[in-house]
Amino acid sequence: MQQIFNFLIRNKNTIIFLLLLVFSIFLTIQSHSYQKSKFISSANFLTGGIYSWTSDINSYFHLEEYNQRLLEENKQLRAKMANLDDTLNTMDILKISDSLYNETYTYRTAAVINNNYARIDNYLTLDKGRKAGISKDMGVVTSQGIVGIVENVSRNYATVISILNSNSRINAQLKKSNHFGSLVWNGEDPNIAQLTDVPSQARVAEGDTIMTGGRSLIFPKGIPIGTIEEFSLNPNQSYYNINVRLFNDMTNIGYVYVINHNKKEEIRELENTTNDE
Amino acid sequence: MNNVVISNTLRFIFLILLQVLLLNNINFLGYVNPYLYLLFILLFPFNASQTLLLFLSFLLGLGVDLFEDSGGINAAACLVVAYIRPAILRFSFGVSYDYQTIKFSSTPLGSRISYIAIIVFVHHLILFSLEIFSFAHLLLLLKKTLYSGIFSVILIFLSLALFSRKPK
Numbered sequence: 003m004q005q006i007f008n009f010l011i012r013n014k015n016t017i018i019f020l021l022l023l024v025f026s027i028f029l030t031i032q033s034h035s036y037q038k039s040k041f042i043s044s045a046n047f048l049t050g051g052i053y054s055w056t057s058d059i060n061s062y063f064h065l066e067e068y069n070q071r072l073l074e075e076n077k078q079l080r081a082k083m084a085n086l087d088d089t090l091n092t093m094d095i096l097k098i099s100d101s102l103y104n105e106t107y108t109y110r111t112a113a114v115i116n117n118n119y120a121r122i123d124n125y126l127t128l129d130k131g132r133k134a135g136i137s138k139d140m141g142v143v144t145s146q147g148i149v150g151i152v153e154n155v156s157r158n159y160a161t162v163i164s165i166l167n168s169n170s171r172i173n174a175q176l177k178k179s180n181h182f183g184s185l186v187w188n189g190e191d192p193n194i195a196q197l198t199d200v201p202s203q204a205r206v207a208e209g210d211t212i213m214t215g216g217r218s219l220i221f222p223k224g225i226p227i228g229t230i231e232e233f234s235l236n237p238n239q240s241y242y243n244i245n246v247r248l249f250n251d252m253t254n255i256g257y258v259y260v261i262n263h264n265k266k267e268e269i270r271e272l273e274n275t276t277n278d279e
Numbered sequence: 280m281n282n283v284v285i286s287n288t289l290r291f292i293f294l295i296l297l298q299v300l301l302l303n304n305i306n307f308l309g310y311v312n313p314y315l316y317l318l319f320i321l322l323f324p325f326n327a328s329q330t331l332l333l334f335l336s337f338l339l340g341l342g343v344d345l346f347e348d349s350g351g352i353n354a355a356a357c358l359v360v361a362y363i364r365p366a367i368l369r370f371s372f373g374v375s376y377d378y379q380t381i382k383f384s385s386t387p388l389g390s391r392i393s394y395i396a397i398i399v400f401v402h403h404l405i406l407f408s409l410e411i412f413s414f415a416h417l418l419l420l421l422k423k424t425l426y427s428g429i430f431s432v433i434l435i436f437l438s439l440a441l442f443s444r445k446p447k
Contacts, residue, residue: 015329019362022337026351026358030409033350044348053346056300118347120306122411125348161348168413189416192309253306 034123034169043154043161044116044127050159054129057115061256068256075145107222110135110260112142112160119252122189124164126150128258131158141221141261147249148172148214148225149258160260166192166252174227175215179204182215185227185246192252194231197244204242206233212246219266283324291339294319299346310423313430316343317402318438320361321395322383325368336361349410356406360398367397396432403428 010017044050061068112134116127130136132155142149142162150164151172163170165187172185174197181204183197197212210230216223228246236243294316305312319339323332340354347353371394372386383391403424411420 015333015362018330018333019358022333022358023355026337026340026355027409029344029351030355030412031350033348033352034412044346046345049346052296052300116346118303120310120312121349122416123349127348189411189419 044125045131045154045156045159045161047156047158050115050127050129050156053115053127054113054159057113057129061113064256067254071145071256078145106264108135108262108264110262111257112136112260113257114255115159117164117253117255119164119166119192122168124166125153126162126164126255128152128160128162128260129158130260131156131160133157135262136160136260137262139220139266141225141263142258143221143225143261144250144255144258146251147227148221149250149252149255151220152260164252165195165248172221173215173217174212176200176204176206177211177213182217183242183244185212193248195228195246195248197230197246198241200242200244202235202240202242206230206242206244208232212244219263219269221261222263287319287323290319290322291335295339295342295346298343303347307430308426311426311430313427313434314399314402314406315431315434315438317357317360317399317431318435320357320364321398321435323364325383329365332361332364333358352406352409355409356402359405360402363401364398367394371397395435396428399431399435400424400428403431 044053110130112128112130114126115129116125118124118126126142126149128136128142136152136155138152138155140152142152148165150162150167150170152160153163154161165172165185168187168189170185170187173182174185175182181200183200185195185197187195200206208230212227212230214221214223214225214227226249228248228250231245231247233242233244235241298314298316302313302315316339320332320336323335336357337354340357341351343353344351371390373390404420407420407423407427411423
């Protein structure tokens with residue numbers, strides 16, 4: 003017994019070192035596994051508070067740019083609305099159901115208070131959390147394109163797994179045909195993401211637009227992602243590997259929309275009961 | 280003694296905030312960032328308890344991880360560096376370390392460079408291996424370690440030159 007104690011005391015530094023090392027490796031492995039709640043994340047009172055404080059100061063320097071973006075978005079929305087009014091007027095026989103009580107997607111606004119893009123696994127932090135109705139697995143977009151998916155939520159803050167994250171996989175499709183693929187990132191250029199698994203039957207050309215596919219319950223169909231920069235067939239000629247230049251400048255994101263699919267639970271439930279049978 | 284405790288506490292807090300609010304946003308050439316918070320481990324009193332250093336280094340790294348959403352990569356890298364610090368000190372400063380008589384500012388430049396460079400590169404190698412976490416990006420790992428390492432070493436020397444008290 004005495005010897006065991008002596009051994010422990012003599013090697014206490016090594017033992018403490020090993021214990022703490024195992025703990026930090028555990029945290030690291032946990033951070034590399036996708037879609038798992040972590041207990042070390044920047045969505046907490048302390049780090050969230052400090053980040054929102056600094057981003058308050060920082061956002062003043064970008065006000066003009068944000069205004070520009072809002073003007074641009076307003077212009078697009080107005081153009082869309084004008085077209086829509088025209089079509090609605092010409093088909094006045096058609097009854098429009100009241101979409102307010104039955105809307106599929108809810109949009110919420112939030113500000114980005116921290117944004118990473120230089121690592122392999124990047125995250126963003128938002129200044130709104132559970133209190134503002136944000137929950138896990140909601141989609142995050144800007145007026146220009148998609149940003150990521152909500153991962154951890156605290157009372158006042160949320161972390162978002164960026165599309166610039168090696169664990170991120172987002173369903174995407176070509177705009178001109180219905181061929182689907184997965185949007186991933188290889189960790190190199192923050193302006194270029196990769197679209198994989200597009201079947202070789204699809205007609206692909208440089209400059210084509212890529213948008214979200216609407217197969218997942220996270221993003222609505224048709225949110226722009228980027229344009230095709232270059233493409234090649236994979237070695238066994240069955241799928242394309244496509245480099246996509248993102249519309250969004252991921253290094254400069256100020257305000258975002260958080261999208262909730264209101265019928266997510268209903269669809270999941272239905273799919274689960276179908277699978278069980 | 281009290282003075283040492285206070286200065287190290289302040290340094291601990293200041294370096295974490297400086298790292299996460301300013302230095303992590305430099306992203307020179309897209310991915311090169313200096314890791315100045317290593318100064319805490321480098322300058323931690325040589326005659327203080329090794330156990331204390333291990334704990335504080337772990338907390339230092341974990342503090343940075345908390346802000347970066349990076350799991351425990353900084354904590355692990357700091358911990359390893361803190362654990363091997365006595366060996367590196369002995370290697371760089373030779374016999375004088377064993378008698379605990381060295382003053383950091385009065386050591387020869389060569390030993391200081393080797394001490395800082397070894398700690399920085401060991402730290403960066405562990406940090407980036409854990410961050411990238413796959414063998415597929417070996418080249419990226421080496422590039423990041425080299426560039427960020429050089430950046431860190433330069434910045435550490437500059438801040439040491441700026442803030443060190445002149446020997447009277």
